[in-house]
Amino acid sequence: MDLDLGKRIRNAIAAFTGKAYIDEGAVKELVKELQRTLISADVDVHLVLKVTKEIEKQALELEAHKDLAIRERVVKIVYDKLVEILGENYEPKLDNRKILLLGLYGTGKTTTAAKLGKYYKTRGMRVAVVCADTDRPAAYEQLEQLCNQAGLAFYGEKGEKGSEKIVEHALAKFGDYNIIIVDSSGRNALDEGLIDELKRISAVMQPDEKLLVLSADIGQVAGKQAQAFNEGVGVDGIIVTKADGSAKAGGALSAAHTANAKVMFIGTGEHINDFRPYDSKKYVARLLGFPDLEALISKVKEVESEMTADSMKVVEEKLTMKTFLEQLRAAKKMGPLKEVFSMMGAPDVPDEIISQGEDKMKRFEAIINSMTPEERENPELVKSAERIGRIAKGSGTSVADVKELLRQFDIVSKMMHGFKKDRGMRRKIEHMLRRGGGLFKF
Ligand SMILES: Nc1nc2c(ncn2[C@@H]2O[C@H](COP(=O)(O)OP(=O)(O)OP(=O)(O)O)[C@@H](O)[C@H]2O)c(=O)[nH]1
Ligand SMILES: [Mg+2]
Incomplete structure (x- = not known):
């Protein structure tokens, strides 16, 4: 994955x-x-x-x-x-078929031949696999061994260079099999030689499906490769291998889809069973865990109900200078708070409170920081000229600024008090919070 x-x-x-x-x-x-x-x-x-x-x-x-x-x-x-x-997703049909696998060097053709064979065998089909790779040394032994492991019939001819001849002999031998899978030679790039060889095999074999094997690590190049192979030899679908190891698998899959190549199977590991029909829904679900x-x-719902519970906790809590400041900041971000209030049938909140300028917010912040923790929790303690003067000095603001903050706090605090007593209003606030829309966290 x-x-x-x-x-x-x-x-x-x-x-x-x-x-x-x-x-x-x-x-x-x-x-x-x-x-x-x-x-x-x-x-x-x-x-x-x-x-x-x-x-x-x-x-x-x-x-x-x-x-x-x-x-x-x-x-x-x-x-x-x-x-x-x-x-999309692919649902393999269980009917008789001759399948030709093709692709560049090392993409996983030989491994896939055995995986695909095992897949159909497990579903009750008689499967034979043919080595028509006359290029890779020991291609015969590799595929023979994989077929033995998977219990699949195997055919190949060591030393024979004409791949179409091998295929011809294999077809004669496996006439009563349901599925015949042919593994072909790779190349560094799609060149004339490969196109020619694949055409010769196709002419003899008349494959029902030509499946291009692509490795996920090529990312979006998968789209171009699928197109080039389709133009060169005709491709009915693709198999994306190594989807387990590459962070680019998503790129390969999306590019293939964009290029109109049908992803039929994906390989997700070296083991013969690490293989399945492709389903983008399942892929995304696995991706997301x-x-x-x-x-x-349902996980999101859980988070959501926690969030609502958190918000409601704030509803229960007493308004302090700290929460007041947080709310002012949130309100500023949220935009037209007035509308929200009027929708709830609340008294008009003065404009000056909900549309504070940034410099005033900074001053309020400084003032709140200059308060003692007790004063922040209980702003009603800040009454005397002495305390107000101390806070103004400490915060580098004016007495008028401190008084303004206290006045605004008082207005909102009283409003909130009214809200809390009013059960209908409580329910409305709760509702607003559930919507996740913008609102003060009271
Ligand atoms: N992790 C992982 N490895 C894979 C997968 N498919 C194939 N491989 C590995 O990729 C390597 C190449 O696989 P082969 O099946 O030999 O590839 P090929 O296309 O036949 O290679 P050539 O015949 O040389 O062109 C092997 O080591 C495989 O085990 C896969 O889905 N996941
Ligand atoms: Mg091979």
Whole structure:
């Protein structure tokens, strides 16, 4: 598995779902991290930008609707988009077939011949595997050994250089088999020699399926290779090997999909059983470390209910200077707080409170820092001219500034008190918090 990619996407999602507020900034942060992650996994930059823009747009539309359970919805959007760029799923049919495997050097053709054979054998088919690689020394022995391990019929001719002749003899021998898999020679690159050899084999064999074997570590080059092979010899589908070891598997899979190459199987290890039909949904779920989308969403729900519980704890708590400042900052980020309040039927919050300038916020912060811990917890202690003077001096602000902060604190504090007594209002606040929309954390 593509651990690195999965881990980074998981972290990005966790950072997002763990946020107290889901706002435009949170969505943009998530989208940025997804972009970085996918690009580093060698997914095509244009594709990444296209898809992440779509994620952002859809997620922000949810925000605008103040949708319930916004975290779940955004995670689902991300999941669906990942599935979309990684292709579809393949369900192998169990009918009789002649399969020709082709690909460049070392991509895993020979290993895959045995894996594929074992796959169909386990499903009750009679399978024979043929070595038509006349190029690689000991290709015969390698495949013979793998077939013996997997209990598959094997045919090859040591020393014979005409691969199409070997295939012809194999077909005569295995006429009553359900599945015949032919392993062919590799090359450093797709050249005339290879195209010619594959054409000669095809002419004799008449394969039902020509499957290109690609290694995941080539990343997005997979798309170009699939196209080149398709133009040169015709390709019906691809098998992506070494999806276990490469951080670029996501890039290879998405590029193949973009190039209209159907990913049929993936190889996920050296062992003969490390092989399965490809399913982009399952791939993404494994990548993210969850068996399926349901499990992922239920995890997000858990986080969400924790978040709501946290927020509600703040509702229960007494407003202090520290929380007051945090709320002012949050409110500033959240934008039109007035609207939120009026939706709740709350008395108008004075504009001066919700639209503080940055320099005033800094002054308030300095003032709060100059208070003693007791004063911060209980601002009503700050009454005497002496204390006010001390705090103004300590914070490098004026007496008027300190008084203004105290006055604003008083207004919000009284409002909150009113909210808390009003059960209907409590419920409304609770509801707002659940939406994850912007709100003071009272
Ligand atoms: N980790 C991992 N290794 C694999 C996988 N598939 C193949 N390999 C390894 O990749 C190496 C090359 O595999 P081969 O099957 O010999 O590749 P080939 O395409 O037949 O190579 P040539 O015949 O030389 O062109 C071997 O060491 C395999 O064990 C896979 O899915 N995962
Ligand atoms: Mg080989």
